[in-house]
Amino acid sequence: MSATLLRASTLRAALRAAPVASSKRAGLVGATFVRGKATLPDLPYDYGALEPAISGKIMELHHKMHHNTYVNSYNQAAEKMAEAQSKEDIKAQIALLPLINFHGGGHINHTLFWENLAPTSQGGGKPPSGALAKAIDDGYGSLDTLKEKFNTALAGIQGSGWAWLVQDTQTGKIAIKTYANQDPVVGQFRPLLGIDAWEHAYYLDYQNRKAEYFKAVWNVVNWKAAEKRFQ
Amino acid sequence: MDAKPAQFHLPPLPYAYHALEPHISRQIMELHHTKHHQTYITNLNAALQTQATAMSTSDLATQISLRAAITFNGGGHINHSLFWLNMAPASSPDTKTSSAPTLTEAIIRKWGGEKEFKDAFSKALLGIQGSGWGWLVKQEGAKESSLTIVITKDQDPVVGAGQVPVLGIDMWEHAYYLQYLNGKAAYVENIWNVINWKVAEERYLGAQADAFKVLKASM
Numbered sequence: 001m002s003a004t005l006l007r008a009s010t011l012r013a014a015l016r017a018a019p020v021a022s023s024k025r026a027g028l029v030g031a032t033f034v035r036g037k038a039t040l041p042d043l044p045y046d047y048g049a050l051e052p053a054i055s056g057k058i059m060e061l062h063h064k065m066h067h068n069t070y071v072n073s074y075n076q077a078a079e080k081m082a083e084a085q086s087k088e089d090i091k092a093q094i095a096l097l098p099l100i101n102f103h104g105g106g107h108i109n110h111t112l113f114w115e116n117l118a119p120t121s122q123g124g125g126k127p128p129s130g131a132l133a134k135a136i137d138d139g140y141g142s143l144d145t146l147k148e149k150f151n152t153a154l155a156g157i158q159g160s161g162w163a164w165l166v167q168d169t170q171t172g173k174i175a176i177k178t179y180a181n182q183d184p185v186v187g188q189f190r191p192l193l194g195i196d197a198w199e200h201a202y203y204l205d206y207q208n209r210k211a212e213y214f215k216a217v218w219n220v221v222n223w224k225a226a227e228k229r230f231q
Numbered sequence: 232m233d234a235k236p237a238q239f240h241l242p243p244l245p246y247a248y249h250a251l252e253p254h255i256s257r258q259i260m261e262l263h264h265t266k267h268h269q270t271y272i273t274n275l276n277a278a279l280q281t282q283a284t285a286m287s288t289s290d291l292a293t294q295i296s297l298r299a300a301i302t303f304n305g306g307g308h309i310n311h312s313l314f315w316l317n318m319a320p321a322s323s324p325d326t327k328t329s330s331a332p333t334l335t336e337a338i339i340r341k342w343g344g345e346k347e348f349k350d351a352f353s354k355a356l357l358g359i360q361g362s363g364w365g366w367l368v369k370q371e372g373a374k375e376s377s378l379t380i381v382i383t384k385d386q387d388p389v390v391g392a393g394q395v396p397v398l399g400i401d402m403w404e405h406a407y408y409l410q411y412l413n414g415k416a417a418y419v420e421n422i423w424n425v426i427n428w429k430v431a432e433e434r435y436l437g438a439q440a441d442a443f444k445v446l447k448a449s450m
């Protein structure tokens with residue numbers, strides 16, 4: 001599957017997910033859900049293509065099992081949400097929000113994450129260029145300093161979560177932020193580059209040595225995807 | 232000025248690393264105990280040392296900034312110390328609920344039956360979003376105590392007033408991933424085979440301080 005197709009399916013997923021977060025548009029949500037469901041996007045590379053940084057076994061489980069569970073659970077929650085909305089049951093809608101946030105967030109995060117990675121033969125590990133490279137130099141002095149700070153943020157996550165390079169939509173500046181569990185990057189910040197710090201993302205290869213995973217993953221980071229998201 | 236706080240040490244397991252097989256593999260138990268639990272202790276000791284220094288110099292800002300590290304790593308030490316004792320080899324008579332007559336009676340009073348309790352507990356465990364623990368907690372009241380299922384996130388420990396952690400189950404992915412991969416429902420189903428009901432009964436009959444005796448022993 002081409003990168004263009006993946007982007008298109010990501011966009012469709014994001015569009016479908018968007019109304020859920022906005023209670024003002026609640027009336028539209030039922031119709032939006034009936035029309036289509038979130039689907040698991042194909043990876044733009046083979047499961048084994050990121051080795052040795054990330055094994056084929058991890059990639060396959062992570063994509064086919066973990067991500068797919070988020071997709072299915074999100075669709076189930078979305079269906080229940082549509083039902084609660086059609087009944088104008090506000091209590092039931094509010095009760096469903098954590099599930100929408102968790103599973104919808106899991107779908108959004110992993111979809112962005114797959115794009116953030118690439119085999120070295122497809123540009124994985126190649127430093128960023130252009131405006132994003134300049135923003136990194138301006139903000140952090142160098143790419144190496146950014147990676148160091150990013151890895152410190154990853155290592156400091158207490159529990160499951162993600163670290164993201166984000167862009168502040170108000171100031172245009174970039175920043176490193178961590179998010180708990182599957183909380184997605186929404187609102188004031190735009191996700192540029194995310195690294196999954198859940199144990200399932202590295203445990204089969206690295207076990208408790210997560211610092212080694214955080215170091216190795218940069219060899220397969222696709223900065224082109226981050227550049228495209230940067231505005 | 233060189234304040235020296237007590238240092239915590241890794242408590243030994245009361246059974247061999249392979250003793251919980253086939254329900255929990257030797258590899259998981261060994262990594263979980265010697266690496267994960269040890270890391271919480273190492274980081275806790277470091278945070279407590281920094282805190283002792285901050286207290287001796289009345290450095291309030293540093294004391295407050297250390298709270299998250301102490302909760303996380305101290306919680307990790309408390310939770311795992313309690314967890315190891317909550318398990319026993321499946322062949323041990325302690326894994327039969329008949330080893331916990333008083334607790335079982337209270338469970339049946341509250342949930343209607345042992346199966347109903349296990350179903351409710353398992354459902355709560357599988358509903359955790361992210362890393363965390365599920366606990367059966369005795370809440371001591373003025374007149375009588377009650378049982379509840381409590382979910383705590385990350386390494387938050389059960390240390391509220393009058394709360395006794397009777398039984399805890401680790402739902403971090405490191406607790407099952409090498410063996411069960413994404414199949415956490417199978418982990419939850421199987422762990423019931425290695426629950427030490429005798430210890431659960433003792434904790435249920437005791438007070439909060441009794442449950443935490445294991446921590447004093449590992450200082």
Ligand SMILES: [Fe+2]
Nearest residue numbers: 066196198201
């Ligand atoms: Fe993940």
Ligand SMILES: [Fe+2]
Nearest residue numbers: 267401403406
């Ligand atoms: Fe653990």
